[in-house]
Amino acid sequence: MSTEITVEEPLTSNVxxxxxxxxxxxxxxxxxxxxxxNHIVHSINLKETTASQLLDLVKSAINTMGAYRPYRNIEYDSLKIYTKAHGSKSMNLVINFENDQGWVLISPSVTATETSLWDLGVENETEISLFNWNDYVAFKANPEEKW
Known part of the structure; x- marks a missing residue:
């Protein structure tokens, strides 16, 4: 008789x-x-950081880091969750068109609050899109890609 012990390892997103x-x-x-x-944000406190603080943090990185020089000519004003860890990804490779009501963290139509990213549904290993809201609305109306 064999005794097999199975120990489940925690998901990396929960570690x-x-x-x-x-x-x-x-x-x-x-x-x-x-x-x-992509810009990786390490060691962020999701329980204290707000969406507007994250927006300012990434815009500062774009304006100071040489790797983002080609991205400086866009007025970034919106953040939206693209996918959460171990969740399904969008079929669109650029942005997730689904759930604009719940996953848009900040935009011209969603005013910034003092609500933490954690309370807005952001978890460890979440992917968030940073973009210009007017460009998003135009692309969503006609999602044609050129390349």
Whole structure:
């Protein structure tokens, strides 16, 4: 008779606490040409950081880091969750068109609040899209890609 012990390892997204999370911000320069560059945010406290603070943090990185020089000519004003860890991804490679009501963290139509990212549904290993809201609305109305 064999005794087999199974120990389930925790998911990697659950290993880090919300006070020391890792998230990916997908900086979208062009929806039409699928110009996207990832910015990894290490050791972010999701329980204390707000969406407007994250927006300012990433915009500062774009304006100071040489790797993001081609992305500086866009007025970024919106953040939206692209996917959560171990969740299904969108069929669109640039942005998730689904759930605009719940997953848009900040935009011209969604005013910034003092609500933490954690309370807005952001977890460890979440991917968030950074983009211009007017470009998003135009692309959503006619999602044609050129390349």
């Amino acid at each position: 880090r606490p919300a006070t020391d999370a890792l998230i990916t911000v997908r900086i979208i320069k062009s929806f039409l040409y699928r110009n996207v560059k």
